[in-house]
Amino acid sequence: MRGLAAALLFALLAGAGWLLLQRRRPVPMPAGLSFLLESRYVERFAGPELLLERSGVSAGMRVLDAGCGAGRLAVSAARRVGPAGEVVALDVREGMLSRLRGRVSREGLRNVRAVRAALGEGELEEGGFDRVLLAMVLGEVRDREAALRELYRALRPGGVLSVTELFPDPDYRRPQTVLRLAEGAGFRPEARYGRFPAFTLNLRRPA
Numbered sequence: 021m022r023g024l025a026a027a028l029l030f031a032l033l034a035g036a037g038w039l040l041l042q043r044r045r046p047v048p049m050p051a052g053l054s055f056l057l058e059s060r061y062v063e064r065f066a067g068p069e070l071l072l073e074r075s076g077v078s079a080g081m082r083v084l085d086a087g088c089g090a091g092r093l094a095v096s097a098a099r100r101v102g103p104a105g106e107v108v109a110l111d112v113r114e115g116m117l118s119r120l121r122g123r124v125s126r127e128g129l130r131n132v133r134a135v136r137a138a139l140g141e142g143e144l145e146e147g148g149f150d151r152v153l154l155a156m157v158l159g160e161v162r163d164r165e166a167a168l169r170e171l172y173r174a175l176r177p178g179g180v181l182s183v184t185e186l187f188p189d190p191d192y193r194r195p196q197t198v199l200r201l202a203e204g205a206g207f208r209p210e211a212r213y214g215r216f217p218a219f220t221l222n223l224r225r226p227a
Contacts, residue, residue: 057092057156065218066186068096071155074213074220075182080104081150084174086139087111087157091120091132097153098124098132106131108149112138140166144174151175155184158198159191168205178227181207187217195219 056062071093077083079102085094088109098107109132111117117134124132137143140163152171161167171181183198198221199209207223214220 057089062186065214066155066184066220068093071153071182071184071220072097072100074184074211075151075153075180075222077101077151077153082148083107084144084149084152084171085109086152086154086171087160088120088134089116091123093153093155094120094132095123095127095129098127098129101131103131106133108133108135110135110137110139110144112136140164140170142170144170146173147176149175150179152179152181153184154181156186156189156191158183158185158201159189159193164201165204168201168207172205172207172225175225177225179225180210181223181225182220183223184218184220195221199223 077097077100079100081101082105083097083101085091085097085107088094088111091109094107094109098105101107109117109120111120111134114136117136120132120134124134135143139157139161152175154171158164158167168181175181181202183202185192185195185198195212202221202223203209206225208226209221210224211222212219213222
């Protein structure tokens with residue numbers, strides 16, 4: 021029993037230490053943990069169709085899935101925008117993009133373009149998107165101010181950034197924090213959906 025108690029205590033301390041480190045110096049989720057985003061819990065509170073409905077993604081739009089991971093949102097968005105639209109799926113991790121490409125190939129989609137880049141480094145074209153999806157990603161970005169400024173520039177005037185956060189994601193950011201950062205980048209709040217354990221904030225680039 022003492023050995024088990026010691027092991028549990030060690031696991032708790034290690035977990036707490038990792039969470040503290042992740043809050044101070046966040047890193048993106050490893051590709052091997054992408055299955056966590058496919059759980060019933062995530063589907064219930066932050067499923068792709070729910071988030072696309074909230075963000076107002078529709079046929080013909082050009083959409084950026086920022087921090088796309090294995091393509092959970094990108095594939096559903098590609099179906100929704102149709103052949104007249106396009107989804108740019110951006111992620112810094114090649115492992116995630118490899119899984120995305122496999123998923124896109126299996127679905128037979130031709131309107132998804134994978135881009136390997138980090139948010140906030142100026143790799144995005146300016147004024148090219150109607151919608152930007154940022155789902156459970158903001159807390160993983162080290163320079164969040166720079167990332168939001170870049171996303172602001174990437175949207176067309178009148179375009180919408182849709183930010184979703186889900187508890188107990190280690191990188192969870194509260195609505196007030198998201199709103200403060202977004203307003204600092206020039207966004208104007210438009211709508212809020214949900215409260216706990218998940219919320220979505222729609223933020224518009226003024227026309």
